[in-house]
Amino acid sequence: MIFLESRLQPLNGNRRMGNPESGGFPVQASNSFSQADRLWMQHAVSLAARAEQEGEVPVGAVVVRDGAVLGEGCNRTISHSDPSAHAEILALRQAGEHCGNYRLPGCTLYVTLEPCCMCAGAMIHARLQRVVYGAADPKTGAAGGVFHLLTDARHNQVPQVSGGCLAAECSDQLKQFFRRRRMQQT
Numbered sequence: 001m002i003f004l005e006s007r008l009q010p011l012n013g014n015r016r017m018g019n020p021e022s023g024g025f026p027v028q029a030s031n032s033f034s035q036a037d038r039l040w041m042q043h044a045v046s047l048a049a050r051a052e053q054e055g056e057v058p059v060g061a062v063v064v065r066d067g068a069v070l071g072e073g074c075n076r077t078i079s080h081s082d083p084s085a086h087a088e089i090l091a092l093r094q095a096g097e098h099c100g101n102y103r104l105p106g107c108t109l110y111v112t113l114e115p116c117c118m119c120a121g122a123m124i125h126a127r128l129q130r131v132v133y134g135a136a137d138p139k140t141g142a143a144g145g146v147f148h149l150l151t152d153a154r155h156n157q158v159p160q161v162s163g164g165c166l167a168a169e170c171s172d173q174l175k176q177f178f179r180r181r182r183m184q185q186t
Contacts, residue, residue, distance in 0.1 A: 057174070
């Protein structure tokens with residue numbers, strides 16, 4: 001059993017996600033991620049650390065195809081004064097520019113935090129093959145944490161979603177950031 005985020009939500013095997021009427025697709029929760037998955041998620045964690053050093057919420061993302069990085073990003077909402085400058089969006093933009101196409105078939109996006117609705121929508125439009133996230137987001141997660149947007153069967157194309165890769169490390173990074181921020185405000 002894997003526990004994600006501070007609310008200790010168990011994520012057992014496959015969870016059925018999506019609108020109940022539409023069937024939904026499973027979110028894979030596994031402690032058997034490949035070595036490559038762990039390495040790419042570790043890269044996303046290092047990108048998240050870069051965001052934190054710059055005063056941003058520590059979230060990092062990387063888009064990979066055939067073992068090569070096509071795009072990467074970390075949160076830049078504050079420094080860019082842009083509410084859409086999430087790590088995932090920046091990584092998708094960079095990957096699209098690299099490929100010369102907004103569609104990114106065969107790509108995997110690794111992100112340290114379960115995507116929000118905005119990012120999930122962009123991932124669907126990019127036609128990613130796979131999304132791997134670290135920590136679950138019980139407040140705004142769109143891969144089953146709160147919303148089921150990323151896994152809704154009504155989309156023309158639905159990526160395979162795997163949650164919990166380096167979950168403890170990703171969750172701890174976020175918890176420590178917010179703990180320090182609260183201490184600075186008092």
